[in-house]
Amino acid sequence: MIEVKNLTKVFGKFTAVDNISFTVKKGEIFGLLGPNGAGKSTTLRMLSTLARPTGGVATIGGCDIVKNDTKVRNLLGVVSEKMIIYERLTAKENLWFFGCLFGIPKEKLHKRIDELLDLVNLTQFKDKQVGTFSTGMRQRMNVIRALLNEPQVLFLDEPTLGLDPQSSVEIREFIKKLNQEKGTTIIITTHMMLDADLLCDRIAIVDHGKIIALDSSVNLKKATVGANTSIINLGITNLNLDMIEKIKTLPCVGAVTQEGETKLRITVHGEDAFDQIIDQVRTLNGKISSIENLQPTLEDVFLHMTGRNVRDSVESKVLVHTRRMAKMPVQRGR
Amino acid sequence: MGAKRILETSFRIAWKDLKELSRNKLGLLMLILMPLLMMAMVGFIYPSGSSIDMSNLKVQVVNLDTGFMDMSVSGDFASAVNQINSASVNLAFSDGTTLDVLVDSIQRGEIDAGIVIPENFTYCVLNKQQANITIISDTSNPQVSQQVSGVLANIIESMSKQVAQSNLAAQLNITSAQAASYMAPYNVSSQGVVEGSSSYFDFIAPGLMMMTVMMSVMTGLPGAITHEREIGTLDGVMVAPINRLSIILGKTLAQLTRGLMQGLIILILATALFGVTIHGNILLVIGLLLLGVFSFVGLGVALTSLAKDQESASMMLMAIMFPMMFLSGIFFPVKMMPGFMQTISSFLPLTYASDALRKVMVLGSGIPQIATSLAILIVFGIVMLAIAVPLFRRMMTR
Ligand SMILES: Nc1ncnc2c1ncn2[C@@H]1O[C@H](COP(=O)(O)OP(=O)(O)O)[C@@H](O)[C@H]1O
Ligand SMILES: [Mg+2]
Numbered sequence: 001m002i003e004v005k006n007l008t009k010v011f012g013k014f015t016a017v018d019n020i021s022f023t024v025k026k027g028e029i030f031g032l033l034g035p036n037g038a039g040k041s042t043t044l045r046m047l048s049t050l051a052r053p054t055g056g057v058a059t060i061g062g063c064d065i066v067k068n069d070t071k072v073r074n075l076l077g078v079v080s081e082k083m084i085i086y087e088r089l090t091a092k093e094n095l096w097f098f099g100c101l102f103g104i105p106k107e108k109l110h111k112r113i114d115e116l117l118d119l120v121n122l123t124q125f126k127d128k129q130v131g132t133f134s135t136g137m138r139q140r141m142n143v144i145r146a147l148l149n150e151p152q153v154l155f156l157d158e159p160t161l162g163l164d165p166q167s168s169v170e171i172r173e174f175i176k177k178l179n180q181e182k183g184t185t186i187i188i189t190t191h192m193m194l195d196a197d198l199l200c201d202r203i204a205i206v207d208h209g210k211i212i213a214l215d216s217s218v219n220l221k222k223a224t225v226g227a228n229t230s231i232i233n234l235g236i237t238n239l240n241l242d243m244i245e246k247i248k249t250l251p252c253v254g255a256v257t258q259e260g261e262t263k264l265r266i267t268v269h270g271e272d273a274f275d276q277i278i279d280q281v282r283t284l285n286g287k288i289s290s291i292e293n294l295q296p297t298l299e300d301v302f303l304h305m306t307g308r309n310v311r312d313s314v315e316s317k318v319l320v321h322t323r324r325m326a327k328m329p330v331q332r333g334r
Numbered sequence: 335m336g337a338k339r340i341l342e343t344s345f346r347i348a349w350k351d352l353k354e355l356s357r358n359k360l361g362l363l364m365l366i367l368m369p370l371l372m373m374a375m376v377g378f379i380y381p382s383g384s385s386i387d388m389s390n391l392k393v394q395v396v397n398l399d400t401g402f403m404d405m406s407v408s409g410d411f412a413s414a415v416n417q418i419n420s421a422s423v424n425l426a427f428s429d430g431t432t433l434d435v436l437v438d439s440i441q442r443g444e445i446d447a448g449i450v451i452p453e454n455f456t457y458c459v460l461n462k463q464q465a466n467i468t469i470i471s472d473t474s475n476p477q478v479s480q481q482v483s484g485v486l487a488n489i490i491e492s493m494s495k496q497v498a499q500s501n502l503a504a505q506l507n508i509t510s511a512q513a514a515s516y517m518a519p520y521n522v523s524s525q526g527v528v529e530g531s532s533s534y535f536d537f538i539a540p541g542l543m544m545m546t547v548m549m550s551v552m553t554g555l556p557g558a559i560t561h562e563r564e565i566g567t568l569d570g571v572m573v574a575p576i577n578r579l580s581i582i583l584g585k586t587l588a589q590l591t592r593g594l595m596q597g598l599i600i601l602i603l604a605t606a607l608f609g610v611t612i613h614g615n616i617l618l619v620i621g622l623l624l625l626g627v628f629s630f631v632g633l634g635v636a637l638t639s640l641a642k643d644q645e646s647a648s649m650m651l652m653a654i655m656f657p658m659m660f661l662s663g664i665f666f667p668v669k670m671m672p673g674f675m676q677t678i679s680s681f682l683p684l685t686y687a688s689d690a691l692r693k694v695m696v697l698g699s700g701i702p703q704i705a706t707s708l709a710i711l712i713v714f715g716i717v718m719l720a721i722a723v724p725l726f727r728r729m730m731t732r
Contacts, residue, residue, distance in 0.1 A: 048573055073575040082566025088357040089350070100346050101574035103339070129357070145570065 001026040006056035016042045018209035031200030032189040039209040040189035077151030083142045087131030102149040116144040136167030156188040193298040221296045224304045234264045235290035255303040340580045347584025369599040388423045394430035394448045399455040408455045447471040447482040539604040540695045541664030541688035543597045550593035556638035556647040613698035626687035629711040632718025639725035683714045
């Protein structure tokens with residue numbers, strides 16, 4: 001359905017998207033996962049015909065995104081990073097306006113709008129100005145706006161960004177349902193592991209404009225945790241910064257992240273890794289409360305591939321006292 | 335996907351923009367306030383020739399006449415001057431004492447001008463010599479000074495004439511009309527192309543309307559497009575399978591409607607409050623406003639395409655609009671500007687647009703009389719659009 005070959009976008013001297021290639025099959029949910037600034041949005045903007053590629057080619061449903069852009073637009077639904085809704089128009093007026101731009105006949109558009117509003121439980125708010133809506137309601141509006149033309153392909157750029165957990169769940173379920181019932185091909189970008197893990201059939205991990213791994217979630221995790229590598233959760237009741245630093249210096253230890261006041265998540269390599277760590281903690285007079293062997297997450301995959309945390313700048317700074325902060329959703333910058 | 339679809343989409347976009355505007359209280363307020371402010375500024379700060387309120391101007395009459403052989407005619411003279419004044423311009427007259435006191439009062443700004451009757455006034459009058467009346471005015475305020483001394487000189491001149499006329503008639507034993515023809519064999523009267531006199535307002539209202547409509551579109555268009563780009567909604571419009579021309583067209587249409595409303599407010603104010611009359615065809619007036627905007631749209635679109643954000647767009651606009659306001663002969667006739675400014679002025683479309691509109695409104699001109707201006711505006715508009723549209727397309731897919 002979607003074929004991308006050596007797609008590149010350069011802004012001035014800066015290469016935002018660097019020679020990426022991938023294909024998305026019909027009916028698939030494909031994820032682009034990576035930290036902020038990785039080039040996910042730029043990739044989607046090029047595929048949406050909103051930005052002209054500096055190099056490479058891409059086709060959607062067989063149509064070239066540059067030469068045949070009008071045809072491509074007819075196939076597409078786009079939910080971009082910023083919400084595409086006019087606050088001073090009502091829900092219905094918004095949908096009517098965009099529906100008309102797609103040239104949908106009046107009768108059909110009426111029906112379609114009612115259907116979509118009903119689908120996301122906004123029927124009773126249809127004559128209210130969108131400016132009065134909550135963030136969750138706006139995002140639902142924003143998503144159904146992209147579905148007016150019954151697109152075969154849907155692009156979603158960070159659809160859960162800034163939403164409360166409840167709304168995130170709703171949006172995810174909506175996307176899943178859409179994919180299953182209508183067979184819509186979907187590309188979703190996100191920097192949230194959970195989104196990618198729960199939704200995507202295949203995930204491309206993007207960093208610095210390049211795809212560094214591409215596979216299903218299960219396979220990506222398998223590749224990370226080989227015979228020799230495992231991930232453990234270590235509980236130490238008197239955990240302190242000094243102890244973390246010392247553990248990090250051990251040769252068998254890969255990535256270390258702190259999870260809560262007394263827990264460490266450690267990637268370890270080698271046969272005697274457990275012994276080494278336990279010895280080290282003992283010499284530092286640490287009191288071990290628990291050791292657990294964990295299933296890897298996509299976070300670990302990213303860490304393994306790049307040596308960095310996905311939500312790098314924000315959450316790698318998380319230290320003992322800011323635990324609760326770490327769980328807060330990122331605010332949508334509007 | 336023909337022209338019909340482009341137009342349809344343009345109307346749709348324009349309608350959406352206007353609907354948004356109609357729900358934006360601040361926007362509506364600005365829409366009405368802008369022309370009101372413009373009018374107020376021009377109306378009360380730049381007073382027109384006849385509308386200076388003369389009764390506010392204070393004139394002191396200083397009579398230094400010492401008389402001649404126990405007689406004095408200066409008192410009669412002063413009261414006659416006073417009479418003519420109160421019958422015509424009605425300045426605030428008062429009696430002064432000495433020349434020094436008069437000068438001091440003018441320096442303090444308490445008095446605007448003075449009439450000085452010399453010591454030898456009666457002597458001169460009775461001995462068939464010319465009497466010298468001096469007018470002293472506050473030259474720190476040249477406009478007022480010019481006006482007052484002009485008016486006073488006129489008063490004294492007309493008195494002078496009257497006296498001379500009756501003296502001559504008595505001497506030669508002829509009628510006073512005959513005497514007048516001896517004194518001034520040629521009489522001048524001037525009149526315009528249409529009936530009635532025109533004031534500074536008649537001069538300024540057309541240019542002001544044109545400028546307001548243009549400014550409205552010029553600032554509104556880049557504002558509207560960059561705003562939508564910044565909040566992200568422009569992407570939603572652009573992923574629809576529409577011709578990008580209809581985005582420009584729709585936005586322009588909406589801004590045009592807004593601008594015309596402002597122009598209309600000015601027109602109504604000018605006619606209702608300042609007595610401006612339209613001598614030409616009202617449809618031609620509106621048509622000219624539209625043409626004026628057309629000549630500018632390209633420039634607006636080009637700036638929008640070059641500017642990174644809303645702020646830089648409006649900065650660039652200001653840099654162009656501000657000098658244009660003063661060089662296009664809206665407030666001050668182009669023909670009275672220094673040569674090089676006239677040259678600059680001749681490159682500005684606003685010059686032609688406001689000149690044509692003035693001719694239609696004040697002189698009642700029709701299309702043939704303003705054909706040159708029309709042609710220039712059309713060509714300018716087409717050239718600017720030819721430059722702007724490719725720039726706009728490029729910007730859209732940056
Ligand atoms: N229009 C633009 N001009 C210049 N640089 C840009 C532009 N758009 C994005 N970038 C840069 O490209 C990089 C990738 O951005 P983006 O695709 O938005 O990343 P992501 O969506 O993965 O967070 C960023 O460093 C960003 O600053
Ligand atoms: Mg992004």
